[in-house]
Amino acid sequence: MARVTSTAHNPAELLHRLRARVPAADSPITHVEQIPARTGKTAPWPSWASPEVITALAAHGIAQPWQHQATAASLAAAGTHVVVATGTASGKSLAYQLPVLSTLLGDPRATALYLSPTKALAADQLRAVTKLGLDGVRPATYDGDTSREEREWIRQHSRLVLTNPDMLHHGMLPGHARWGTFLRRLRYVVIDECHAYRGVFGSHVSHVLRRLRRLAARYGGSPTFVLASATSGDPADAASRLIGLPVTAVTEDASPRGATTFALWEPPLLPPEEPDLPPVRRSALSETSDLLTDAVVAGTRTLAFIRSRRGAEVVATMTRRSLDEVVPGLGDRVAAYRAGYLKEDRRHIERSLLSGELLALASTNALELGVDLVGLDAVLICGYPGTRASLWQQAGRAGRDGGEALAVLIARDDPLDTYLVHHPSALFGRPVEMTVLDPANPYVLGPQLCCAASEAPLTSSDLQLFGEAALPAVEGLTASGALRKRPSGWYWTHPGRPDVDLRGAGGAPVSVVESSTGRLLGTIDQTSSHVMLHTGAVYLHQGVTYVVDNLDLDDAIALVHHEEPDWSTHARDVTDVSVLGIRSHVDAGPVGLFLGDVEVTSQVVSYQRRRIATGEVIDTRPLDLPVRELRTVAVWFTVSPQALDRAGVEPPDVPGALHAAEHAAIGLLPLMATCDRWDIGGLSTANHMDTEAPTVFVYDGHPGGAGFAERAYAVAEAWLSATMEAIGACACEAGCPACVQSPKCGNGNNPLHKPGAVQVLRTVLAALATA
Numbered sequence: 001m002a003r004v005t006s007t008a009h010n011p012a013e014l015l016h017r018l019r020a021r022v023p024a025a026d027s028p029i030t031h032v033e034q035i036p037a038r039t040g041k042t043a044p045w046p047s048w049a050s051p052e053v054i055t056a057l058a059a060h061g062i063a064q065p066w067q068h069q070a071t072a073a074s075l076a077a078a079g080t081h082v083v084v085a086t087g088t089a090s091g092k093s094l095a096y097q098l099p100v101l102s103t104l105l106g107d108p109r110a111t112a113l114y115l116s117p118t119k120a121l122a123a124d125q126l127r128a129v130t131k132l133g134l135d136g137v138r139p140a141t142y143d144g145d146t147s148r149e150e151r152e153w154i155r156q157h158s159r160l161v162l163t164n165p166d167m168l169h170h171g172m173l174p175g176h177a178r179w180g181t182f183l184r185r186l187r188y189v190v191i192d193e194c195h196a197y198r199g200v201f202g203s204h205v206s207h208v209l210r211r212l213r214r215l216a217a218r219y220g221g222s223p224t225f226v227l228a229s230a231t232s233g234d235p236a237d238a239a240s241r242l243i244g245l246p247v248t249a250v251t252e253d254a255s256p257r258g259a260t261t262f263a264l265w266e267p268p269l270l271p272p273e274e275p276d277l278p279p280v281r282r283s284a285l286s287e288t289s290d291l292l293t294d295a296v297v298a299g300t301r302t303l304a305f306i307r308s309r310r311g312a313e314v315v316a317t318m319t320r321r322s323l324d325e326v327v328p329g330l331g332d333r334v335a336a337y338r339a340g341y342l343k344e345d346r347r348h349i350e351r352s353l354l355s356g357e358l359l360a361l362a363s364t365n366a367l368e369l370g371v372d373l374v375g376l377d378a379v380l381i382c383g384y385p386g387t388r389a390s391l392w393q394q395a396g397r398a399g400r401d402g403g404e405a406l407a408v409l410i411a412r413d414d415p416l417d418t419y420l421v422h423h424p425s426a427l428f429g430r431p432v433e434m435t436v437l438d439p440a441n442p443y444v445l446g447p448q449l450c451c452a453a454s455e456a457p458l459t460s461s462d463l464q465l466f467g468e469a470a471l472p473a474v475e476g477l478t479a480s481g482a483l484r485k486r487p488s489g490w491y492w493t494h495p496g497r498p499d500v501d502l503r504g505a506g507g508a509p510v511s512v513v514e515s516s517t518g519r520l521l522g523t524i525d526q527t528s529s530h531v532m533l534h535t536g537a538v539y540l541h542q543g544v545t546y547v548v549d550n551l552d553l554d555d556a557i558a559l560v561h562h563e564e565p566d567w568s569t570h571a572r573d574v575t576d577v578s579v580l581g582i583r584s585h586v587d588a589g590p591v592g593l594f595l596g597d598v599e600v601t602s603q604v605v606s607y608q609r610r611r612i613a614t615g616e617v618i619d620t621r622p623l624d625l626p627v628r629e630l631r632t633v634a635v636w637f638t639v640s641p642q643a644l645d646r647a648g649v650e651p652p653d654v655p656g657a658l659h660a661a662e663h664a665a666i667g668l669l670p671l672m673a674t675c676d677r678w679d680i681g682g683l684s685t686a687n688h689m690d691t692e693a694p695t696v697f698v699y700d701g702h703p704g705g706a707g708f709a710e711r712a713y714a715v716a717e718a719w720l721s722a723t724m725e726a727i728g729a730c731a732c733e734a735g736c737p738a739c740v741q742s743p744k745c746g747n748g749n750n751p752l753h754k755p756g757a758v759q760v761l762r763t764v765l766a767a768l769a770t771a
């Protein structure tokens with residue numbers, strides 16, 4: 001193991017070092033927020049708590065609960081559904097461990113179910129409960145890695161089953177007969193990290209939980225729900241929509257916290273390659289890699305969060321390389337981490353970081369969800385993670401034993417990131433955004449009702465559980481032959497079970513296989529596979545570069561070979577939108593604002609190869625991938641050509657002005673709802689055949705919608721004015737990735753007209769203000 005010569009565990013010192021790399025005048029730091037330390041407030045152990053549990057917890061260093069833990073635990077023990085929504089490392093686990101374990105010890109037959117969004121988190125919880133050494137609880141994880149023999153044992157003997165919504169959906173609920181005893185005795189359902197259940201996935205999970213409640217009731221069980229959430233806007237309401245029952249929220253965080261220094265960092269502009277070219281901003285990935293290198297050299301245990309799996313691999317590789325230049329072998333102390341790695345790889349990385357063998361990790365948000373890593377000094381966040389909830393979750397990883405911590409948000413070339421590093425008030429001292437999910441989405445509700453019917457016929461009274469839209473949905477399913485109506489209810493009479501994917505991604509994940517060895521490198525969902533694994537794509541795994549030889553969608557397999565090309569690949573697609581119906585609209589004279597149903601057709605048609613060093617386009621190659629059709633919900637606005645003319649947008653500039661406004665509007669929407677720009681799509685046109693006017697569409701990228709467009713419509717004025725401000729505030733002349741260019745544009749960011757976009761938005765906002 002290479003030695004580190006100096007140490008800088010003090011984050012303020014590290015920030016000072018990082019800052020020292022650049023002259024003060026060009027400081028990339030746009031803002032430093034000092035988040036003060038907080039002293040903790042304890043509470044006595046509740047009188048109902050099992051002495052045995054209290055003794056076990058005390059033996060592991062918990063002398064007394066924090067106030068919020070005691071409050072939430074007592075509510076749950078009294079049978080009130082409760083959500084505890086406090087910061088990272090505030091000890092949310094104890095809030096459910098205390099009532100659950102006390103009940104399991106007090107009643108030797110009682111059972112409990114724990115759900116987490118990731119296997120890693122469930123494994124972590126299993127370790128935590130196991131080490132308490134409580135007799136008779138027999139906790140066990142039940143997931144895709146559990147062998148057949150173990151499953152049988154768990155069903156018979158475990159009283160605390162730790163699993164995930166997918167396993168509940170695919171395994172436990174369809175096989176409920178074998179779980180009858182467990183369900184009858186089910187006293188608690190714990191839903192950890194419940195803010196992860198948003199959008200289409202969240203809508204599906206909300207129905208999986210209703211199916212669980214229905215089946216438990218059939219066997220005589222009536223569990224209390226205990227939910228844990230990151231701090232989130234209105235957690236009681238969000239939790240209540242998720243489980244379909246009233247929920248009480250505990251939000252006052254009484255745990256102590258060390259001071260955090262939070263810096264906002266905008267990578268510097270680089271001098272142009274040639275005199276007449278515009279300056280470009282240094283990439284956030286290179287910047288993060290440099291900061292990570294400095295942190296490791298300083299001996300600071302640091303975690304870098306990178307949004308894409310590719311990015312995480314790139315940062316790990318760059319950091320390893322530059323560290324090896326400083327001290328040969330030092331690079332070995334940095335690794336990449338992301339979802340999709342095989343279990344053994346993940347465990348090895350987690351152990352090495354805990355032991356200190358690894359000093360730094362470049363991770364996707366696979367780590368964001370709860371994995372209990374302690375002893376980190378600093379967190380680098382490469383690119384805004386999409387929500388303030390995620391930002392705080394990631395930043396909260398830093399700070400050992402209440403010591404000082406450093407968090408740095410490094411802006412990517414993206415309108416939202418640029419807006420945020422220059423508007424710190426949009427981040428600090430504000431509540432986090434609402435978790436958006438829509439259980440009434442027909443593309444979720446219909447399939448979920450089929451699943452429920454296949455588990456046990458649906459009765460009229462069951463339908464109340466699934467919401468107001470359930471009756472018309474069941475009637476529709478009956479008319480189409482999916483369900484059959486009999487006097488005793490609605491039946492699923494087809495062979496096999498309904499094929500329903502909770503992530504709405506459609507189809508099995510694509511396996512990435514190395515041709516020469518047959519080795520499985522990892523998996524990627526079908527939808528992303530068109531963009532990431534098309535034939536010819538450059539694909540990175542653990543810092544090793546592969547090129548895709550062939551993507552076979554029928555067999556869901558991508559064959560790759562190892563190669564280190566000096567170019568990267570960028571997929572292109574073409575998209576069309578047609579209006580199916582209008583749900584709501586605002587008539588503002590020359591401007592119209594609409595919410596409605598649309599059909600989007602899109603196809604990945606080609607990809608560009610670009611030189612990694614310069615970004616220069618080498619060539620564009622065609623692809624032969626199928627068209628994908630999407631029925632979804634969109635928000636759109638129209639502006640009359642006359643109004644655009646009056647605003648000074650010349651007719652030839654109209655397409656570019658609308659296109660630029662569309663890109664920036666998509667970039668800013670995540671400020672308003674818990675989506676990210678990859679959850680939504682857009683289309684702009686100077687004359688759309690359905691609206692017969694210049695139009696900008698922004699749509700949910702998931703069948704049936706996920707609530708994002710609806711939210712955008714509801715807050716349209718705030719959303720579009722932030723968009724206008726973001727474009728206007730960008731220092732570039734003709735548009736850049738920080739304002740109106742989009743990394744996912746199917747037209748290669750052409751045409752774009754930045755000043756025109758501001759005029760379009762000003763016209764729309766002026767008209768809406770008078771409507």
Ligand SMILES: [Zn+2]
Binds near residue numbers: 732733735736739740
């Ligand atoms: Zn710009």
Ligand SMILES: [Zn+2]
Binds near residue numbers: 747750
């Ligand atoms: Zn575009």
